[in-house]
Amino acid sequence: MILTVTLNAALDVTYRVERLHAGGSTRVRSVAERAGGKGVNVSRVLHGLGVDTLVTGLAGGTTGRAVRQELALAGLPDALVTIGRETRRTVAVVDEQAGETSVLLEPGPTVTAGEWHSFTTRFTELLPGAKAVVLSGSLPPGVPVDAYATLLRLARAQRVPAVLDTEGEPLLAALPARPALIKPNADELTATTGLADPLAAIAALRTAGARTVVASLGPEGLLAVTPEGSWRARPPHPVAGNPTGAGDAAVAALAAGLATGAPWQPVLARAVALSAAAVAAPLAGSFDEALYRRLRDQVAVGPFTKP
Amino acid sequence: MILTVTLNAALDVTYRVERLHAGGSTRVRSVAERAGGKGVNVSRVLHGLGVDTLVTGLAGGTTGRAVRQELALAGLPDALVTIGRETRRTVAVVDEQAGETSVLLEPGPTVTAGEWHSFTTRFTELLPGAKAVVLSGSLPPGVPVDAYATLLRLARAQRVPAVLDTEGEPLLAALPARPALIKPNADELTATTGLADPLAAIAALRTAGARTVVASLGPEGLLAVTPEGSWRARPPHPVAGNPTGAGDAAVAALAAGLATGAPWQPVLARAVALSAAAVAAPLAGSFDEALYRRLRDQVAVGPFTKP
Numbered sequence: 001m002i003l004t005v006t007l008n009a010a011l012d013v014t015y016r017v018e019r020l021h022a023g024g025s026t027r028v029r030s031v032a033e034r035a036g037g038k039g040v041n042v043s044r045v046l047h048g049l050g051v052d053t054l055v056t057g058l059a060g061g062t063t064g065r066a067v068r069q070e071l072a073l074a075g076l077p078d079a080l081v082t083i084g085r086e087t088r089r090t091v092a093v094v095d096e097q098a099g100e101t102s103v104l105l106e107p108g109p110t111v112t113a114g115e116w117h118s119f120t121t122r123f124t125e126l127l128p129g130a131k132a133v134v135l136s137g138s139l140p141p142g143v144p145v146d147a148y149a150t151l152l153r154l155a156r157a158q159r160v161p162a163v164l165d166t167e168g169e170p171l172l173a174a175l176p177a178r179p180a181l182i183k184p185n186a187d188e189l190t191a192t193t194g195l196a197d198p199l200a201a202i203a204a205l206r207t208a209g210a211r212t213v214v215a216s217l218g219p220e221g222l223l224a225v226t227p228e229g230s231w232r233a234r235p236p237h238p239v240a241g242n243p244t245g246a247g248d249a250a251v252a253a254l255a256a257g258l259a260t261g262a263p264w265q266p267v268l269a270r271a272v273a274l275s276a277a278a279v280a281a282p283l284a285g286s287f288d289e290a291l292y293r294r295l296r297d298q299v300a301v302g303p304f305t306k307p
Numbered sequence: 308m309i310l311t312v313t314l315n316a317a318l319d320v321t322y323r324v325e326r327l328h329a330g331g332s333t334r335v336r337s338v339a340e341r342a343g344g345k346g347v348n349v350s351r352v353l354h355g356l357g358v359d360t361l362v363t364g365l366a367g368g369t370t371g372r373a374v375r376q377e378l379a380l381a382g383l384p385d386a387l388v389t390i391g392r393e394t395r396r397t398v399a400v401v402d403e404q405a406g407e408t409s410v411l412l413e414p415g416p417t418v419t420a421g422e423w424h425s426f427t428t429r430f431t432e433l434l435p436g437a438k439a440v441v442l443s444g445s446l447p448p449g450v451p452v453d454a455y456a457t458l459l460r461l462a463r464a465q466r467v468p469a470v471l472d473t474e475g476e477p478l479l480a481a482l483p484a485r486p487a488l489i490k491p492n493a494d495e496l497t498a499t500t501g502l503a504d505p506l507a508a509i510a511a512l513r514t515a516g517a518r519t520v521v522a523s524l525g526p527e528g529l530l531a532v533t534p535e536g537s538w539r540a541r542p543p544h545p546v547a548g549n550p551t552g553a554g555d556a557a558v559a560a561l562a563a564g565l566a567t568g569a570p571w572q573p574v575l576a577r578a579v580a581l582s583a584a585a586v587a588a589p590l591a592g593s594f595d596e597a598l599y600r601r602l603r604d605q606v607a608v609g610p611f612t613k614p
Contacts, residue, residue: 015411015413017411020329022405023405023408024410025410025412026409026410028412031413091398093411098330102327102330102332103331103333104400105332105333105334106322107335107336107337
């Protein structure tokens with residue numbers, strides 16, 4: 001089982017509208033709700049691949065209950081820890097005429113010290129069943145900035161490899177606890193390290209404690225720097241669609257690779273194919289299965305040598 | 308007790324944002340949630356006046372539970388009938404830089420024939436305790452277009468006077484059941500009757516069955532055409548603020564007048580003062596109490612003779 005952690009889970013609400021009237025009233029044509037948050041998206045992709053997965057993290061209030069209900073409907077088992085405050089919502093307004101989407105992001109619920117302690121206890125209990133853990137996304141208010149360092153040390157103590165997908169302070173504070181793999185995108189590399197050159201940024205993150213860095217470069221694929229070597233993996237052609245969730249799909253493939261101990265080249269090929277297949281699907285956490293099967297044998301993975 | 312009916316209740320969500328980025332991501336600074344819908348606003352105003360009131364209507368799902376929780380917190384008793392589908396939300400995005408508010412209105416939940424039947428039964432049971440009923444707002448999908456006619460006949464059978472505040476088809480279909488009072492605004496008068504002249508529109512609505520028509524004319528106050536005479540009631544000065552809920556405040560005063568059988572002139576004065584005091588308060592259903600007390604003796608109510 002691959003355990004995913006979403007400390008700042010969300011109820012993702014999607015409104016389709018004919019035209020968004022700023023400063024006026026807009027009738028919503030259709031409403032869709034899904035459990036969201038990066039770890040939840042990873043579990044959804046793993047479930048779609050037929051890989052056993054369990055969702056944990058924090059959820060509270062009526063929105064938290066809605067998150068759990070939707071996970072159950074999607075066939076995703078959850079071990080979310082209940083908190084007192086309301087799980088945040090995100091509201092995506094899809095403007096059909098303008099062909100653009102506006103997203104409103106609620107702040108996360110404030111988590112108490114006792115709730116955070118309960119979560120670490122629950123996480124420790126879940127680790128013996130996990131072949132890999134995925135720690136994804138931002139931290140809600142109240143959770144200590146070194147939360148991921150704490151979870152990485154708990155996982156390491158039980159020899160469970162961990163993928164960490166976050167940015168900024170929570171990423172920097174986690175690196176001393178030596179994650180097996182981190183997956184920043186190009187913007188996150190620069191924002192976190194202050195270095196404009198991706199290779200310099202990757203080197204800095206590895207020096208700070210990350211064993212492997214897999215940088216996602218959007219339509220250009222992935223760049224992996226590992227103790228076993230460096231690779232560049234590119235999709236055979238660009239794919240049009242919704243890039244939200246593409247990084248989470250890559251993380252799902254990377255975590256599945258860590259869990260089985262597969263060699264890097266096929267794992268990176270699957271990560272690129274899954275990421276492209278996620279772009280082709282309308283919702284984060286979904287992917288185009290036929291496209292994934294077609295692409296995974298076409299991804300070019302070659303050794304990468306510093307230019 | 309004054310019974311208010313909100314068939315299309317809502318969970319009103321307010322997001323404050325620094326600047327709404329159309330087509331991008333916007334972080335929400337603060338989130339507030341209130342039970343909403345026009346009848347709920349009327350009950351809130353009545354409660355603020357110290358008048359005994361009970362909220363009924365339809366509510367379902369997690370949003371319906373949130374509506375009930377908030378009503379309980381506000382001290383408003385409810386006799387809402389539970390439905391299977393989710394109560395709608397409205398999302399108001401207050402853009403602090405632009406100084407404007409964008410409102411997203413979800414469609415209402417589809418109501419089954421069985422749920423509508425359960426509601427009419429519950430409504431009939433509640434009528435003996437009511438001195439007046441208020442029927443407010445739009446109808447959710449599935450509720451018959453003559454729903455308000457049905458409720459008006461049930462109220463009439465128990466001699467409970469009714470205020471109806473709706474527009475378009477649901478208003479036209481209700482008039483044959485002879486509501487004691489309807490409260491269209493200027494736009495609704497025209498939209499419902501197709502007549503540009505407010506007086507002609509009022510006459511048409513009375514011919515069709517409304518005993519009294521009190522037209523709200525925004526900052527110009529009210530125009531009342533009743534079997535006992537016609538009056539024009541004007542506030543002493545304009546009040547700046549949020550006009551949402553001003554009509555509901557007027558309805559609260561009118562319903563309280565019907566319930567006690569008070570003469571029209573003081574009732575209309577209170578309706579205008581309460582409406583202006585609601586404009587001065589930030590949220591629908593709230594009013595500025597000091598302003599209300601000051602204004603109610605200053606409203607000019609004079610007989611109205613056709614120009």
